[in-house]
Amino acid sequence: MGAVGSYFADIKDAVTSIFEGMAVTASHFMRKPYTVQYPDRMPVRVQDTLPFRYRGILEVDMEICTGCLACERACPIDCIAIAVEKDKQTKQMIVSQFDIDIAKCMYCGLCSEPCPTGSIHHTTEFEGADFSLESLIRRFIKEPVAAYKPKKGPETDPRIVPILNRGMTYVDEWAQPGGTKPAADDEETE
Amino acid sequence: MSEFSTEEMTLNMGPQHPSTHGVLRFIIRADGEVMREAIPDVGYLHRSIEKIAEKVGYHGFMPYTDRVDYVCAMFTNQGWGMACEKLAGIEVPKRGEYCRVIAAEFNRLASHLLSVGTMAMDIGANTPFTHALREREMINDLIEELCGARLTFNYMRIGGVAWDLPPGYREKALAYLEHLEPILDEYDSLISFNKIYVKRLANIGIISAEEAINFNLVGPNLRASGVKWDIRKDIPYSVYNDFEFEVPVGKGEWGTVGDSMDRYMVRMRELRESCKILRQALTKIPDGAVLAKVPRNFKPPAGECQIRIESGRGDMGWYAVSDGTGYPWRVHVRTGSFAAMGIINKLSRGLMIADLVTLIASLDVIAPEIDR
Amino acid sequence: MQQWVDSLIAAGKFGPNPPRDLIYALFILVFSAIVFLGVAFPFAGIVSWAERRVWARIQSRVGPNRVGPNGVLQWLADGVKNVCKEDVVPTLADARLFKLAPYLVVLAFVVPWAVMPFSSDLILADLNVGILFMTAVTALTVVGVLMAGWSSNDKWSLIGGVRSAAQIVSYEIPAGLSIFPIVLMTGTLSMQGIIRAQGWAPYDWFAFANPFTFVAANILFISLLAEGNRTPFDLPEADSELVAGFATEYSGMRYLFFFMAEWGNLFILGAIITTLFLGGWQFPHVTDDRVIMNVLQLLIFNVKVLFLVFLSMWIRATLPRVRIDQLMSLCWKYFIPISFVDMIGAAVWVAIWPNGNPAVGYVMLALFCALLILFIRRVIYYFRRAKMELYLSPVV
Numbered sequence: 001m002g003a004v005g006s007y008f009a010d011i012k013d014a015v016t017s018i019f020e021g022m023a024v025t026a027s028h029f030m031r032k033p034y035t036v037q038y039p040d041r042m043p044v045r046v047q048d049t050l051p052f053r054y055r056g057i058l059e060v061d062m063e064i065c066t067g068c069l070a071c072e073r074a075c076p077i078d079c080i081a082i083a084v085e086k087d088k089q090t091k092q093m094i095v096s097q098f099d100i101d102i103a104k105c106m107y108c109g110l111c112s113e114p115c116p117t118g119s120i121h122h123t124t125e126f127e128g129a130d131f132s133l134e135s136l137i138r139r140f141i142k143e144p145v146a147a148y149k150p151k152k153g154p155e156t157d158p159r160i161v162p163i164l165n166r167g168m169t170y171v172d173e174w175a176q177p178g179g180t181k182p183a184a185d186d187e188e189t190e
Numbered sequence: 191m192s193e194f195s196t197e198e199m200t201l202n203m204g205p206q207h208p209s210t211h212g213v214l215r216f217i218i219r220a221d222g223e224v225m226r227e228a229i230p231d232v233g234y235l236h237r238s239i240e241k242i243a244e245k246v247g248y249h250g251f252m253p254y255t256d257r258v259d260y261v262c263a264m265f266t267n268q269g270w271g272m273a274c275e276k277l278a279g280i281e282v283p284k285r286g287e288y289c290r291v292i293a294a295e296f297n298r299l300a301s302h303l304l305s306v307g308t309m310a311m312d313i314g315a316n317t318p319f320t321h322a323l324r325e326r327e328m329i330n331d332l333i334e335e336l337c338g339a340r341l342t343f344n345y346m347r348i349g350g351v352a353w354d355l356p357p358g359y360r361e362k363a364l365a366y367l368e369h370l371e372p373i374l375d376e377y378d379s380l381i382s383f384n385k386i387y388v389k390r391l392a393n394i395g396i397i398s399a400e401e402a403i404n405f406n407l408v409g410p411n412l413r414a415s416g417v418k419w420d421i422r423k424d425i426p427y428s429v430y431n432d433f434e435f436e437v438p439v440g441k442g443e444w445g446t447v448g449d450s451m452d453r454y455m456v457r458m459r460e461l462r463e464s465c466k467i468l469r470q471a472l473t474k475i476p477d478g479a480v481l482a483k484v485p486r487n488f489k490p491p492a493g494e495c496q497i498r499i500e501s502g503r504g505d506m507g508w509y510a511v512s513d514g515t516g517y518p519w520r521v522h523v524r525t526g527s528f529a530a531m532g533i534i535n536k537l538s539r540g541l542m543i544a545d546l547v548t549l550i551a552s553l554d555v556i557a558p559e560i561d562r
Numbered sequence: 563m564q565q566w567v568d569s570l571i572a573a574g575k576f577g578p579n580p581p582r583d584l585i586y587a588l589f590i591l592v593f594s595a596i597v598f599l600g601v602a603f604p605f606a607g608i609v610s611w612a613e614r615r616v617w618a619r620i621q622s623r624v625g626p627n628r629v630g631p632n633g634v635l636q637w638l639a640d641g642v643k644n645v646c647k648e649d650v651v652p653t654l655a656d657a658r659l660f661k662l663a664p665y666l667v668v669l670a671f672v673v674p675w676a677v678m679p680f681s682s683d684l685i686l687a688d689l690n691v692g693i694l695f696m697t698a699v700t701a702l703t704v705v706g707v708l709m710a711g712w713s714s715n716d717k718w719s720l721i722g723g724v725r726s727a728a729q730i731v732s733y734e735i736p737a738g739l740s741i742f743p744i745v746l747m748t749g750t751l752s753m754q755g756i757i758r759a760q761g762w763a764p765y766d767w768f769a770f771a772n773p774f775t776f777v778a779a780n781i782l783f784i785s786l787l788a789e790g791n792r793t794p795f796d797l798p799e800a801d802s803e804l805v806a807g808f809a810t811e812y813s814g815m816r817y818l819f820f821f822m823a824e825w826g827n828l829f830i831l832g833a834i835i836t837t838l839f840l841g842g843w844q845f846p847h848v849t850d851d852r853v854i855m856n857v858l859q860l861l862i863f864n865v866k867v868l869f870l871v872f873l874s875m876w877i878r879a880t881l882p883r884v885r886i887d888q889l890m891s892l893c894w895k896y897f898i899p900i901s902f903v904d905m906i907g908a909a910v911w912v913a914i915w916p917n918g919n920p921a922v923g924y925v926m927l928a929l930f931c932a933l934l935i936l937f938i939r940r941v942i943y944y945f946r947r948a949k950m951e952l953y954l955s956p957v958v
Contacts, residue, residue, distance in 0.1 A: 011896070014385040018881065023940035024380045025317060025620045025880045030945055034324050035624045053353060055338035070486075076250030108253035108344045113352065114486065122338065175286075175347075175354050175481040201717050223721070223886060314794065314883030320621035372947040379944075386794060386882050543721070544797070544885045 050124040053173055055107045057125045058100050060140040061163050065119040067093040067147030071111035079104035080111060080120075084147065093147035102128055103136040113174055117150060118167025196221050203546070205234050211308060211550065212557020216534075220543060228538035228546055230531045236561040243521040248274050248348060248488045251521070256342035258523055259559040261304055264290075264297035265501035267346040269508040269523075272427065272497045274348040277512050278490035286350030286480040287429045292363070292471050293336065293345055295464045299370075300329045301502030302457045302464075309454060309551040310381055313390050318381050325373060328366055335359065348488060350481035360472050367465050374461055382458060391454060392445030395537045395549040402448065405536075406529035409504020410456045411553055414440035415448035421500035433470045435463045450552035457554070489516050503527055503554060525559040563593065563686055593686055594676065602675050606826035607637035613825065613875045620879040640818070647814035652715060655811065659713035664812070664819035666706030671823040673699045674830050679753040681843045681859035683852070692753035693741060696834060697734070700789060700827065704730045707798065710820070711808035722807025725886050726791060726798030732893045733788040733795075739901035740782035743775050743908030744768055744838045747918070757842030769839040770926035771918055774907040779839040781901050783870075786834060788889070790827040792874055794881040795889055828874055832867035840866050 038046055050056070067084040083097035112121050130136060148160075155164050203216040215231040239258055243251045255270045256263040268290055275282060282290070307322025330340040335356055337345040345351055381387055397407065402415040412419055420437040422430040438459035440452030492514040498507050504526035513519040530553040538546055567589050571580055611626060611634060618625030626633035651657050677692045679685045689695055704727045711723015745751060747768065748759040760767050769779045788795040798807040809820045836842055843859035884892065 007896075010385070017384045018386075019937065020379045020940070021384050021880045022876065023937060024376050024944050025876060026937075026941045027944035027948070028317070028321075028620050028622060029616070029876075030941070031622065031948065033619060033624050034327070034622045037624065051335045051338070051356075053336075053338040053356070054334060074249065074486075076246040076253060106253055106342070107339065108342075109338065109352070110250065110253065110344070173353060175350065175352055176479070177349065177481045177483045178479055199717055310882065314796070315879075315881060316617070317621050317879050320623060324622050376944060376948070380880070384881070386884055389888055390882065390885060542885060542887065 047124045054124045055109050055122040057102055057128050059123045061119045063160050063163050064117040064148045064167050067095045070114040071120050074110045074114050077104055094144045095147050096144040098140040100138045118170040121170045211555050214557050223542045225538050225541055230534055232560050235558045239562045240521050243518050247517050253344045258562055261301045261556055262502040263343045264293045269497055269499045269506055271346045271348050273495055273508040273510040276495040280349050280482050282350050283479040284476050285478040288471055288475040289351045289480050295468045296329055298464045298502050300326045302461050305554045312547045312551040349484040354480050363472055388444055391451040394450045394545050396446050397448040405533040408526040414452035414456045421498050421505055433467045435467050453552045487516055527555045527559040530555055597675050598672050602672055605829055606822040609825045611636045616875045617879050644815045644818045650813045652811050654715045656713040659709050663706050663710035664816045667703050667823045668819050670702035671826040678833050681856045683856055688754050690752040693751050707808050714811040716811050719808050719810045722798045730789050733785045736781050736897035736901045737785040740778040742905045743778045746908050746912045753837050760841040762844040762846045765923040765927045767841040770923050772911050772922050774904045778904050781897055786831040794883050796883055797886055828871045832870035836866040
């Protein structure tokens with residue numbers, strides 16, 4: 001009776017399990033699809049929905065770049081090229097070249113972590129595809145500028161204040177070593 | 191029937207194939223449908239990552255560890271972070287450890303979901319694959335809020351993690367876990383109890399407990415053969431001692447202990463266990479710092495260290511030798527998939543070609559992890 | 563159609579003494595072209611779009627929806643793209659057989675449309691061995707598939723082709739055996755005859771006439787799925803094992819021919835089952851006007867066939883594939899004994915109740931409706947459990 005019993009048990013198992021499986025897929029047929037129909041059938045641009053910490057294409061705010069070369073040292077694949085020299089007369093640091101090769105960049109974030117003012121930061125841009133390889137080297141300096149010298153007190157230049165605020169917000173997102181910042185998510189809701 | 195002479199043919203399940211998980215090559219000697227031998231040929235994805243470590247230094251190597259196993263990037267990050275911390279004697283703050291555990295367990299969920307989905311796809315059903323990827327997309331969204339990237343996270347640093355949990359994260363994560371558990375039941379109805387899956391998976395590729403230990407299998411592959419070995423419980427690291435969770439072991443209820451169905455079921459059960467750990471971690475997380483003070487020019491004292499962590503594929507070993515400079519002398523990663531390749535030839539004698547695909551899928555082989 | 567042409571000739575439309583054979587040949591050519599080119603091939607194209615949309619919805623995604631309104635012209639775009647592709651014939655392949663194979667497979671899909679009963683008057687050729695003709699011609703795919711597998715000079719294609727040949731030939735047997743109960747009950751093999759023996763109401767259909775025909779309907783459905791190389795029996799084109807099975811070396815339009823044949827076979831599958839078990843084009847007699855009745859019958863026939871096509875797409879999205887030895891054991895150890903028992907049971911039934919037993923029809927229909935309600939309740943259970951609000955991305 002064992003073989004005959006298992007024969008019919010097999011048939012019954014097959015029928016019931018296929019029944020269950022078809023019920024699951026039928027229920028999926030009724031649900032709305034999860035797809036986001038990027039890029040043309042969307043109410044907002046995707047770039048505006050990405051979180052603040054999103055590591056997209058790099059951008060440099062030259063107004064607050066101090067020329068400290070911390071990002072160039074931190075990059076593991078040497079995709080940042082900066083040329084800084086001290087001007088003999090004005091005793092200021094002049095930055096003459098700031099190139100980021102976004103084709104080489106692996107979007108790891110190791111460069112924006114040590115930046116003191118947040119001038120090099122990741123944006124939410126991710127559409128970098130282009131027809132020429134040269135356009136993938138982003139040159140952020142058109143003519144040599146003086147590096148930014150961070151002031152002891154709060155910044156007073158009205159042109160730089162918003163940029164510096166945004167930069168410092170970015171810098172504050174990173175974890176502070178040793179921990180003076182309180183935990184961010186316990187009592188606040190979004 | 192035994193007088194019927196047949197010829198064997200040598201097939202090449204080449205590097206480009208829709209279902210070898212990554213770039214793998216198998217040289218199959220088959221007699222009709224039944225295989226006599228399946229020799230794996232690895233090395234197509236070798237990128238010299240271990241050598242690159244000697245050039246980029248300790249901090250700079252962290253993004254490269256993501257690429258060792260891109261499905262379990264948090265675990266590789268954690269492994270490298272722990273290796274450097276052990277070399278230099280740095281202690282990670284408690285909250286940092288909890289953040290690490292949360293990120294790692296989310297990654298384990300994502301990795302197992304992918305494994306289950308691709309196994310279903312290799313067997314022929316395409317729906318569970320897209321459903322699993324949909325769940326994985328939601329996890330990716332959560333991790334994107336946490337660290338900014340969806341696949342190669344680079345979330346952890348030497349001494350802790352790079353970002354704290356953002357505001358409102360805990361509610362979102364708990365809501366996601368609420369959503370996931372009925373979906374796991376759906377997978378059970380759609381995959382696990384379906385008669386066709388059971389017939390395709392049960393009694394295929396049976397690995398006994400001694401064979402599993404002899405061939406160096408780790409992780410869910412080892413646990414499916416009945417050996418209860420989980421680094422999180424047996425050699426506890428980080429804060430896993432604070433959590434209560436079970437270690438699922440294969441019981442052979444659908445076939446024999448150690449067959450493909452067991453490996454699949456162990457992964458499904460681990461999904462539920464990870465949900466448990468995540469709930470506990472999200473509610474018990476303490477306040478404090480998440481990153482210890484580590485100098486920018488990280489120069490650990492000369493010496494070597496060895497770390498074992500439980501990644502999605504199993505026991506992942508990290509071995510680092512330092513010579514006192516800012517660049518490591520040698521880094522080595524020992525991954526579970528590499529060991530799994532060794533047992534495929536032995537298991538595939540007598541299986542059919544369709545079963546080879548099932549076997550590779552059930553061993554959860556990820557090609558970049560084999561070749562690094 | 564032959565009676566219509568005869569009536570035209572008798573009415574003198576072609577002159578006093580027309581050459582009959584020439585007129586028959588002309589009408590056959592014209593109407594076959596209309597049916598094959600105008601109905602069969604576009605159907606194969608549109609059902610590819612429909613299949614992709616149905617699959618996509620089951621998989622929580624959208625499917626092609628850009629080309630044309632809702633993506634309806636996607637198949638045209640695919641066709642044009644494939645025609646523009648390079649025609650690759652491998653150097654070591656047997657070129658003549660390689661090029662011939664897709665056409666044989668398409669032949670096997672196109673010819674049964676000649677006996678498809680669209681409505682009471684719209685049938686190209688009402689053969690009195692209609693159903694036998696249909697099942698026999700669909701088996702021609704074996705020749706095409708074997709030819710494709712062998713001539714590709716590729717071991718993977720060979721494996722795929724041989725698997726497919728074994729599969730189709732084996733599953734002819736349960737398919738043929740499942741047709742027998744119907745033939746016993748009606749005494750005729752002609753398509754129109756079988757349909758006329760049923761009524762328009764579900765309890766008059768042969769599917770619910772007695773438990774043996776119900777089982778025969780299910781076995782016929784599964785066997786026809788296996789003959790058409792559909793999941794769960796799509797080993798010959800197992801995309802995750804053999805890249806594309808027997809069609810691995812094909813590219814461009816030749817490749818598309820194989821798949822066009824597979825999709826078109828869906829309609830034939832639906833048509834066979836509708837004719838035999840679901841009452842065909844039977845529609846309640848609401849008007850005496852012949853043209854309107856024909857239109858309504860055409861509509862109801864298409865609705866039934868398209869439902870079965872949807873069912874096979876749904877099954878394809880749900881189930882994994884079975885292994886070749888499991889497929890063979892399923893056929894020989896399960897389906898064939900069951901269909902033999904079925905045949906004997908149906909013969910006994912016809913001996914006892916030669917004109918059918920309407921009461922059993924009502925009971926069977928009630929049981930089936932109960933099963934359907936159980937199914938719908940399960941679907942609603944899964945639907946409710948899923949907590950839909952978390953599904954939708956905040957951007958959508």
